[in-house]
Amino acid sequence: xxxxxxxxxxxxxxxxxxxxxxxxxxxxxxxxxxxxxxxxxxxxxxxxxxxxxxxxxxxxxxxxxxxxxxxxxxxxxxxxxxxxxxxxxxxxxxxxxxxxxxxxxxxxxxxxxxxxxxxxxxxxxxxxxxxxxxxxxxxxxxxxxxxxxxxxxxxxxxxxxxxxxxxxxxxxxxxxxxxxxxxxxxxxxxxxxxxxxxxxxxxxxxxxxxxxxxxxxxxxxxxxxxxxxxxxxxxxxxxxxxxxxxxxxxxxxxxxxxxxxxxxxxxxxxxxxxxxxxxxxxxxxxxxxxxxxxx
Numbered sequence: 001x002x003x004x005x006x007x008x009x010x011x012x013x014x015x016x017x018x019x020x021x022x023x024x025x026x027x028x029x030x031x032x033x034x035x036x037x038x039x040x041x042x043x044x045x046x047x048x049x050x051x052x053x054x055x056x057x058x059x060x061x062x063x064x065x066x067x068x069x070x071x072x073x074x075x076x077x078x079x080x081x082x083x084x085x086x087x088x089x090x091x092x093x094x095x096x097x098x099x100x101x102x103x104x105x106x107x108x109x110x111x112x113x114x115x116x117x118x119x120x121x122x123x124x125x126x127x128x129x130x131x132x133x134x135x136x137x138x139x140x141x142x143x144x145x146x147x148x149x150x151x152x153x154x155x156x157x158x159x160x161x162x163x164x165x166x167x168x169x170x171x172x173x174x175x176x177x178x179x180x181x182x183x184x185x186x187x188x189x190x191x192x193x194x195x196x197x198x199x200x201x202x203x204x205x206x207x208x209x210x211x212x213x214x215x216x217x218x219x220x221x222x223x224x225x226x227x228x229x230x231x232x233x234x235x236x237x238x239x240x241x242x243x244x245x246x247x248x249x250x251x252x253x254x255x256x257x258x259x260x261x262x263x264x265x266x267x268x269x270x271x272x273x274x275x276x277x278x279x280x281x282x283x284x285x286x287x288x289x290x291x292x293x294x295x
Contacts, residue, residue, distance in 0.1 A: 004093055008045045009037075016052040022223075024055075024081040026111035029200060029222040031057050031078055038194045039072035039187070047097055049090065054082045056094050058101070068102035068291055073183065074191055074229060076125065076264055077285045079108035079118075091116045102291040110283045120288030124272065126263045126280035130226075134255035140279030141248075148241030149248050155239060156209045159249050163203035165192065168216055171232045192230065195220060202226060206246040214238045215246050226254065227262040247278065 014033055021031050029035060036044050040059045047056040057078055061070045071078065080086070080094045095118050098106060108118045110125065130137065138146075169189065195201045200222040206214045214234050220227040233243050251261065263275040276282075 004047055004049050004097060006045055006097075007048055009033075009042050012046055013052065017046065017055060020052040020055045020083065021081055023083045025083065025085070026079075026081055026109050027223045027225075028077050028081075028109055029220045029225070029227060030075040031055075031081060032198075032200075032222070034194060034198060035075070036072070038191050039075055047094055049094075053084075054080060054086060054090065054094070056080045056098070058098070058106075061104075066102065068104050069098070069106050070104040071107050071287070073187075075107075076227075077107050077109040079112040079285075081109075085115075088116060091118075095119070098288065099290060103289055104291050106288050108286045108288070110285050113284050113286045118286050118288060120286040122284045122286055124267055125265060125283045125285055126272065126275040127283055128251070128261040128263070128278055128280045130251065130254045130257050130259045130261055132255065134252050137251060137255055137279060142277035145244055145248070145277045148244045152239060152241055152245035157214070157242070157245065158207040158209070158211070159246070160205045160207060161203065162205050163196065163216065163218055164205065164213060165189075165196075167213055168192075168218075168230070168232055171213075171216070171234055175233060175235055192218065195229065202250075204246060204250055206242060206249070208237070208239075212237055215243045217246060217250070219250075224258055225260050225262045226250075228264050244274065244277075251278065 012033070017033060021027060036057055036059060043061065044057055044059045047058060048054070058069055059072050059075070059078070061068055080091055091112070107123070108120070112118060113122065128137070169185070195218065200220060202219045202221045203217070205216045208214055212234070215238060216232050217228065218230040220229050231243070254261070263280055266272050266275065
């Protein structure tokens with residue numbers, strides 16, 4: 001008899017779940033209970049092995065009487081989380097349990113993908129290890145990135161460790177109106193507030209000498225990863241290469257730390273090239289689906 005049990009969100013021991021995740025070898029902020037609560041409106045459950053030794057959160061949606069699994073927006077990687085390495089047999093048990101759901105999309109983390117090759121489509125993420133001196137990291141920048149940095153370093157730009165909530169959404173609406181129409185803006189606002197309230201974030205704004213905001217970036221910061229969750233540019237006044245310059249300043253601040261800068265993608269060629277121009281390496285996660293019907 002399997003030791004894996006399904007526990008509904010309302011019955012979850014939050015202390016044990018949080019401890020299991022915090023101490024997991026493959027921790028991701030995406031699996032924090034408060035993170036999932038906001039993005040799913042508490043519509044998720046968890047597959048648990050033993051006494052919360054291994055956990056696998058399952059985000060849910062309900063439509064037209066159907067219950068199905070759907071990876072939430074702003075949550076790139078979930079999967080199986082463990083404090084100690086687990087066997088392939090145990091991982092397959094978790095994977096088989098997932099397959100019994102109707103799954104629109106569910107993403108296994110990079111470590112799951114590398115160790116166990118779950119069924120599904122491999123997708124690209126890019127990460128940059130910051131555990132080296134800045135000069136060594138910069139040696140792997142592309143020539144275009146170096147040009148951006150040199151050009152913008154002459155403009156007396158100001159870096160602030162702040163986040164202007166209202167301005168962020170104003171600029172986002174102006175620059176990405178098509179994206180805004182696809183997403184639930186109220187959910188995005190609620191989610192960003194929860195990230196800021198959690199204190200598990202880092203935020204930066206790049207301003208010109210007139211104190212006008214040129215670009216903004218918000219990271220999820222927890223354990224060893226800085227995950228680029230949101231960014232926005234003030235395209236009407238932003239000088240060429242200002243956003244890469246902002247990223248460079250962040251890299252410079254956190255160089256020689258044990259952090260990994262997680263660019264959170266991308267499968268979009270232009271964004272992928274920009275990420276890799278900082279020397280980021282490719283990692284793969286896996287998205288599984290067995291239920292294509294659109295509700």
